[in-house]
Amino acid sequence: TSIFERKQEARVPFARVVEIDDDTADPAEWGKNFPQHYDDYLKTADMEQTLYGGSEAIPNMPSDADPRNVVSKSKLGTIPQLKRMWAGYAFARDFREERGHAYMLTDQVYTERQKVGQPGTCINCHASTYVAMKRLGNGDLHAGFDALNAMPYSEAKTHLDGPVGCIDCHDAGTMRLRVTRPAFIDAIAAVKKLEGIEDYDVNTMATRAEMRTYVCGQCHVEYYFKGEKKTLTYPWNKGLTVDAAWDYYEEAGFKDWTHAETGAPMLKAQHPEFELWSQGIHARSGVTCADCHMPYKRVGGMKVSNHHVRSPLLAPNNACGNCHKYDDEELVARAESIQTRHRHLVDRALDALVELIDDIAAAAENGVAEEKLVAARGWQRRASFYVDYVEAENSSGFHAPQEAARILGESIDYSRRGQLALR
Amino acid sequence: TSIFERKQEARVPFARVVEIDDDTADPAEWGKNFPQHYDDYLKTADMEQTLYGGSEAIPNMPSDADPRNVVSKSKLGTIPQLKRMWAGYAFARDFREERGHAYMLTDQVYTERQKVGQPGTCINCHASTYVAMKRLGNGDLHAGFDALNAMPYSEAKTHLDGPVGCIDCHDAGTMRLRVTRPAFIDAIAAVKKLEGIEDYDVNTMATRAEMRTYVCGQCHVEYYFKGEKKTLTYPWNKGLTVDAAWDYYEEAGFKDWTHAETGAPMLKAQHPEFELWSQGIHARSGVTCADCHMPYKRVGGMKVSNHHVRSPLLAPNNACGNCHKYDDEELVARAESIQTRHRHLVDRALDALVELIDDIAAAAENGVAEEKLVAARGWQRRASFYVDYVEAENSSGFHAPQEAARILGESIDYSRRGQLALR
């Protein structure tokens, strides 16, 4: 194709055929202006697995309770220790490999975990909530956020109708990236405060490069529901490390549930991709989520950010190739060698945790002194949070290999010391 | 120097002023042909420390027993757990931070560890042994090697008079790199065999790039003295990982000493720089020891490999700057952040090991059943070998951060399980 043609193509995608504004939630509308991006965005419904990631399509017999005909593999089956780790918590009922954005709302609606009656807070990261929050808050985003959190999930979902959409990451007028999640806006300000930056407003003060990570950090983070109002909160005011999160929860005296076998006051960790990434060499080198998960791809003479958000190992050349001049096979092999070493250590940490659980249960049976049991439960709470933190993190250690291994080493130590506390 | 001169230098690399051949051991002779390289080589006598490496000059009152007026810092003081880990072994008497090549022979001669009466084998890696071995073997290197190993150290040292010299790494005729250590020649062949390469002869089959690592691998490796003939041997015939070394020693039923406090049959690990490096991303990327420890430097118009072998963090721009375009401060910070995370985990592993030692000693006192003691000692042997392996490795985890952390995580698990075995 000649340079001339290319220049033509280049201009086409940005021709505005319809007007979109700050209240246009439907991605299909945006898609009329950006057909290429919309097509790729829809592809997040594809299911393709990698050695440790991606997702595998498992047929599901549709029922009234769960009309999905395809789900992803259950991790409770592939990692047996998880049921024991979460005994007494909804996660022990149903926990699956995560899949593309297209499924975020349905997977949340139909997970067995809903049986326990969840708050509206859940939906913050599973739907296109921006316009709905504005409506509920009569124009005030934070007010709408509070309203959504206060509702029961069953009610909240009636206000929403689709997965994360263009408007959740983009400004309709300029197409610039912007953050729309109040929980992130507040939490990142707390982090910047630690760096000495007061009154940080992410949407006006972040660089474009930072935004390429922050839009993802809106959801791919560890979180909890704070207080009566069930406010979605990210435990970052002491920092982004696992230790900072632990200190935060200890200070808050928070617990997610009580362990069914041991009575320990437990914490559940969820997908801290943003936090673990922040501890790695890629973050230090300014490499963003979008660099790897939404790499540019060529469409004729035009370059577009691939909105088929997925595992970079399914397109290593685009995701890694510019910075690392190796062929696909080698790029994937490098990631997998890190992940395989990681998985083995996770397995070791989970085994140690399960042995601690067995010991505490047995000790309670045999009437071991209460203070010993209390001490052991304390170790269980910490060991469990640490191993869960990297197990729930979805890169299998890739985002920060040494840090993830360090966390697992500590988890192993805590589990074993719990067992020793019962002597 | 004016630019005119510089342009000249560029064209005059080296002029042979004296003839050197395969029997010229004295580096000073070689130095006449390569004054620049010789000058740098002599600089290995300098002592400069980095956050975790390099070496610090400590004044020493010269005595007949030890005439050195400067030594490097004792690690027994800075890492208190070491004395307990090595109880009953010579290392518990004297173990110092290593320093430049210039000191290799004197430091070996005057270490307290000599008090126990060492074999000639020791000297393989602490002197320029090539010509001496040929002489002792009447031209047969392996025969000379056996002869040297069979002597007591006191006798062996009379055959040698200086630290590693040019001839130990270079072919006098071509200046090409070559390996002169029989122990490495045999061991690397065993490694290649695992990769399916039969009868591997390192000096004719290795690439130039590989040689830039192999010349160092002659000495910077884990080793033991095999059988009656005290043959210097590297435990590689199952692979280069810590697990492969462990399996090797288990199969050989080898032990370095019996632990004074617990009676456990122990293994000592020593400087496995080559092995740990082989597990890291730099090795996978073909980055050699010489790239970082002997980086090219500009001398006038000429580029020479800096023979002042030392910590790369003392010359980051030369050592790293060719591949990583950051300023010195950032380069050092990257290495130190890896090392600091590593040191914390080493500390945790050593504490666990010391607690195991305490428990076994106490249990023996209180007449705990023998089979329990045997089991606990088995765990001590393994936990100790694993943590010692990365502690004795001198890059503080840098050569392979994730692998080093993995090894420490396992060591912690073994120590704690040893304690539990005594219940």
Added chain:
Amino acid sequence: MNEKTARIGVVTLLIALFAGAAGGIGFFTLGYADATAYLGNDPAACANCHVMQGHLDAWVKSSHGKVATCNDCHAPPGGIDKYYCKARNGFFHSLAFTTGEFPDNLQSTDYNHGVTERACRHCHTEVAHDLGTPVSGASRVEDLSCIHCHATVGHDR
């Protein structure tokens, strides 16, 4: 330290030199160091300074070896900017070369980083246009660094 401000000073002085005033170290250096090479566009001229040989060798093999010369990426396309840049680099690099005061592994200065970033956009307008998010009356217009992802296009490092 304020090495930068110091440089600005020298640069103005240098412009004067170029403007005609001859003699002194300035002249000597420029003469023997072939800093005048900066005036031409012949890549070999850059490599005239052996410290740059590696870049030349890598450039020949690079995806741009046949489509862009050193100056296409390391000097503005034209006008006074171009001559300011060449004067500036020519002077500092010659000076550094003569005194030997420079790191073995060169690192581009912020100034030259900017020059190169603009060079990419000059030839790849259509791509750059896709990459600059289509802004309409945005308060802050910002571009991504081409070099962040394409550091090796000119010469693998």
